[in-house]
Amino acid sequence: MSAPREAGSKGDALARSIGWSQQWSAEFPYMLANHLPMILVAMQRMGADDRRLEEFCEIYRVQNGLVPVPEPKGAISRENWRDFLGDREREGDYRTFFQAQVGRLGATPTARLYLPLLFDGFAASAMHAFMRMAYATWTDNDEETAIALAYWAATYLDLGTGQGAAASTDDPLGVLAYMYGPSSFRHIVTECDLLWHNMRAVAAKPEFAPVHDMLAIGPDTMDRFARLSLALFAATGDFSLLHALTGTHWLRMMAPRSPDPAVPMRRFWQAIASLIPKIGFPDIPAAEQVEEWRRQKVPDWPEIFAEAVRHDDEHDLSLTFSASEEFKLYRDPLYNYVAAKRLGLI
Known part of the structure; x- marks a missing residue:
């Protein structure tokens, strides 16, 4: 299963490489996110030529030990698809199901139908199912849309639906500040150091339950996410906070498929808050x-x-691309700073 190298016109390499990447599971051992199709898009947008894209496929496969999609276990239908949420062994079955849905309805209608039901599991694969959907939306790729939905369903992780309380702040920093209070957040124990294991362990604490409801979502919330995530990443260079910066970009990418943007925004910031102890x-x-x-x-x-x-x-590439895209919106030179620092240019 060597990397894709076929005759074709210039520019075919991206589509060919993404198609090749789709034979692999959305995660590789031990339950780590396969970034390959998203990174290929980012690399191409940053100027990588066809040869580099094809070479990167093989490098990524070998470095990470990519594995095939799990074998089918049983049919998933519109009647039972929610019965297997979070079961990684059903990834292949979910792919079959969502491929049929995309074929029947189209990619964007399918995503807009199912995403509101998947948003509760926003922490799926430490938000990397969200990442895959963001890139699938941005590139308007039918197969990637089906795979992203399947990935989200198979790795679904709900950090808690809240208590229906009124919002207590319109400042994202206020939500993060809450995490510094309860002593239980200082004593998180996980079976391994995966990001989503840390997120799940924090969410299991009773003191985490109010976080879902805390933030009042308003017209400037995305801008506040972006400014705070950028400042925190600039200060720390932390791996978890890298996902706060890139995640603000992914929210924008996914927006056309989010019927109510406030829902993924709330879930995204809940997920970032759950990482504060890990950070x-x-x-x-x-x-x-x-x-x-x-x-x-x-x-x-x-x-x-x-x-x-x-x-x-992959994180050097993901961070750099998202920082450049956010720079287009905000014109903040701090995005250049964090990308250059991550790459060792300063």
Whole structure:
């Protein structure tokens, strides 16, 4: 199952490589997210040529030990599809089901029908099912849409639906600040150090239940997510906080398939809050320090992209691409800073 190398016109490599990547399960041992199809898109948008995309497929397969999609276990239908949520062994069955739904309804109608029912499990595979759906939406790829829905269903993880309480803050930082209070969050024990195991263990604490309802979603909430996630990642370079920065980009990518955008926004921030103990209760950087980082001389995006596409680390590539896309919206040089720092350019 070597990487895709077939005759074709220039530009075919991305579609061919993504098609090749679809033979592999959405996770590889031990329950880690397969980023390959999303990273291929990011690399191509950052200027990687066809040869580099094809080479990266094989590098990624070998480095991570990609495994095939699980064998079928039984039929999944519109009547029983919710009975197997969170069962990773049913990924193949869910793929078959959602492929049929996409074929019957179309990709976007299928996503808009099923995503509201999957959003409760937003933490699926540490939010990487969300990532796959974001890229599937952005590229309008039917097969990737079906695979993303199947991935979300098979790894579904609900961090709690809340208590129906009134929101207590419109500031995302206020939600994160709550996590610093209860002593139980200082004593999280997991069977292994996977992100989603940490998220699940935190959500099991009774003190976590109010988090779902805390944030009042308003017209500036996305901007607040973006500013806070960027500042925290700039301060820490933390792996978990990288997903806060990239996640704000994914929310925008997925927006056309989110009937009520407030629902995934609330679930996203709940998931980020659940990672605060894993991150180590980071200090919030002072505004003066953030401004100092902004004033640093950093490379422009063409130089950053040229370096990024030489890297084989999926998080280097994901972070750089999402930072560049968020920069287009906010024009904040701190995005250049965090990408250049991640890549070792400064």
